[in-house]
Amino acid sequence: MTDPYARTLIVMPAFNEVASVGAVVSEVFAALPGVTVLVVDDGSRDDTAAVAMAAGALVARLPFNLGVGGAMRLGFRYALENGFDSAVQIDSDGQHDPAAVPSLLAELANADLAIGARFAGEGDYRVRGPRQWAMTVFAHILSSISHTRLTDTTSGFRASGPNAIRLWAEYYPAEYLGDTIEALVIASRSGLIIRQVPVSMRQRAGGVPSHNPFRSAAYLARAGLALVFALIRPRSSYRLGGTP
Amino acid sequence: MSVVSYIFGILSAVLILAVVVEMLRRRRLRERHAAWWFIAGLLALVAGVFPATLEWAAHLLGIEVPINLVFFVSIAILFLVSLQHSAEVTQLESKTRALAERLAIVELELSRSRPDKPKV
Numbered sequence: 001m002t003d004p005y006a007r008t009l010i011v012m013p014a015f016n017e018v019a020s021v022g023a024v025v026s027e028v029f030a031a032l033p034g035v036t037v038l039v040v041d042d043g044s045r046d047d048t049a050a051v052a053m054a055a056g057a058l059v060a061r062l063p064f065n066l067g068v069g070g071a072m073r074l075g076f077r078y079a080l081e082n083g084f085d086s087a088v089q090i091d092s093d094g095q096h097d098p099a100a101v102p103s104l105l106a107e108l109a110n111a112d113l114a115i116g117a118r119f120a121g122e123g124d125y126r127v128r129g130p131r132q133w134a135m136t137v138f139a140h141i142l143s144s145i146s147h148t149r150l151t152d153t154t155s156g157f158r159a160s161g162p163n164a165i166r167l168w169a170e171y172y173p174a175e176y177l178g179d180t181i182e183a184l185v186i187a188s189r190s191g192l193i194i195r196q197v198p199v200s201m202r203q204r205a206g207g208v209p210s211h212n213p214f215r216s217a218a219y220l221a222r223a224g225l226a227l228v229f230a231l232i233r234p235r236s237s238y239r240l241g242g243t244p
Numbered sequence: 245m246s247v248v249s250y251i252f253g254i255l256s257a258v259l260i261l262a263v264v265v266e267m268l269r270r271r272r273l274r275e276r277h278a279a280w281w282f283i284a285g286l287l288a289l290v291a292g293v294f295p296a297t298l299e300w301a302a303h304l305l306g307i308e309v310p311i312n313l314v315f316f317v318s319i320a321i322l323f324l325v326s327l328q329h330s331a332e333v334t335q336l337e338s339k340t341r342a343l344a345e346r347l348a349i350v351e352l353e354l355s356r357s358r359p360d361k362p363k364v
Contacts, residue, residue, distance in 0.1 A: 040348070058356075060348040066341055074345040081349070174341060 003034030008105060009084040010037045011075030012057070013068050014092035018046040021092045025055035028090065031098035038078055039092065040071040048092075068156065069174035076160065076168035087168075088159045096157040100199040104159035112164045112192035115150065115184075116157030116199035134220045138181060138227060145231075146188040150196050154180045154223075157199060164192055173230075181223055185230035250292075257288035280325045287317065 010028055014021050021039060028037055039052035043065035053059050060074055072089060079087040086108055090096045100116055107114035135154060143150045156179070160168060167190055173182040187194055264281045267273040273281075291298040291314065302310035 058352060060352040062344050062348050064344065066344060070341050070345060074348055077345065078349055078352070174338075 005032045005035035005105075007083070007085040008032070008035050008101075009075065009079045009082075009087045010035055010090055010098075010101075011072060011079070011087055012037065012039045012052075012090050012092045013042055013071035013075075014039050014044065014048050014052065015042040015065060016044045016046050016048060017092040018044070018048050018051055020094045021048050022051040022055045024090070024092050024094050024098075025052055025057045027094075028098045028101075029056060032101055036084070038075055040074050042066060042068075042071045052092075067174060067179075069172055069179040072179055073168060073172035073174070076165050076172060079165050080169040084165070085162055086159055087165055089156055091156055095202055097200060097202060100157070100197070101159070103197050103199070104157070107195050107197050108159055108161040110193070111195035112161045113187050113194045114159040115152065115155055115194065115196050116159075116201075117150070117152035117196045118155055118157075118199065118201040134216075134223060138223060141227065142181070142184050142188075145185060146194045148194050148196065150184070150194070152196070153184055155201075156180060157201070167192065175226060181226050182230040185227065250295075253292035254289065257285055257292045260285035260288060277328075280321055280328070284318070284321050 010032070012021070012024065012028075025037055025039065028035065037057040039049070039057045039059045041049040041052070041059055041061040043062050049059045049061050060078065062071065062074070075089070076087055086105055088101055088104060090098060090101075096116065104114045104116055135152070138153045139151050142153045164187065167187065168183075171186065173179055173186065175182065184194065260281070264273070264278055264285055268275065268278050298313065299310045302308075302313040305313065307313050307316075
């Protein structure tokens with residue numbers, strides 16, 4: 001157990017990612033020797049599970065699609081039950097650079113949750129228009145709630161320490177956008193310390209960012225609703241999970 | 245009101261109650277779901293047998309046309325039942341999610357504890 005990453009679990013939610021998951025798993029192992037990779041196959045219809053397994057990852061297969069929230073809660077529960085000290089979410093589309101994981105983990109020394117932020121100086125990831133305005137508004141609100149400067153609240157590139165794992169294993173929001181915005185509210189209201197780490201983000205291999213104004217408006221509305229409801233929920237609904 | 249419509253009203257209410265009771269008897273309906281339908285059937289029966297009670301209640305609430313009270317109560321009951329169903333669906337969904345997550349972890353651990361068997 002002298003391996004520095006022996007007690008770190010990489011959780012990769014994957015839904016029909018057969019094209020990229022194998023390469024990303026290999027890349028993670030190359031960047032972080034000795035780490036455990038758990039690919040959560042979120043009800044894929046393709047060979048995501050087989051490819052991930054061939055690349056050397058553990059694979060948990062959900063019987064049907066639950067979305068990122070459900071897949072991540074599974075990962076946190078697995079981390080809790082198997083005694084991992086930290087869990088890092090990495091997207092299986094290759095958007096997150098595993099080389100940034102050490103800096104996220106280093107930040108966990110003085111925080112419970114480290115967020116890899118895309119706009120904090122590094123990399124060339126940009127969004128424009130209403131989506132960007134919305135992100136700025138959310139960043140301001142969440143910064144004041146969490147008493148720290150956050151610029152990228154919808155980043156899925158996050159490292160969770162032991163306290164965060166205990167919280168998420170019991171209560172990780174499953175709603176659309178809940179896994180990012182609502183999760184931050186829950187973490188702050190549960191007294192977790194959140195820090196932001198600048199990371200560079202690569203463009204997704206597949207998929208084009210949406211510039212449809214109706215979609216942007218819908219995104220804004222749903223994200224706003226998610227934030228409002230996260231704020232007015234009773235505090236008592238956030239319990240810290242224990243080992244079963 | 246003619247005798248025919250009087251009898252028709254009573255028969256409809258009795259039919260609702262009979263269906264609810266029969267479904268309860270065969271365990272096709274749980275008590276907490278049956279409650280609203282049972283209340284609706286009872287109200288319909290009372291209003292059917294004694295139309296005067298309907299007029300009295302409408303007058304009490306200041307409703308000019310008594311039948312509007314029937315519509316109001318019917319819609320209110322349907323609304324509440326729908327709301328109850330939405331809440332139950334939400335609850336069932338979250339239980340299903342938890343089960344699915346649990347199942348995936350158990351499957352993973354099972355495949356790891358039996359390395360001779362092909363994984364997954």
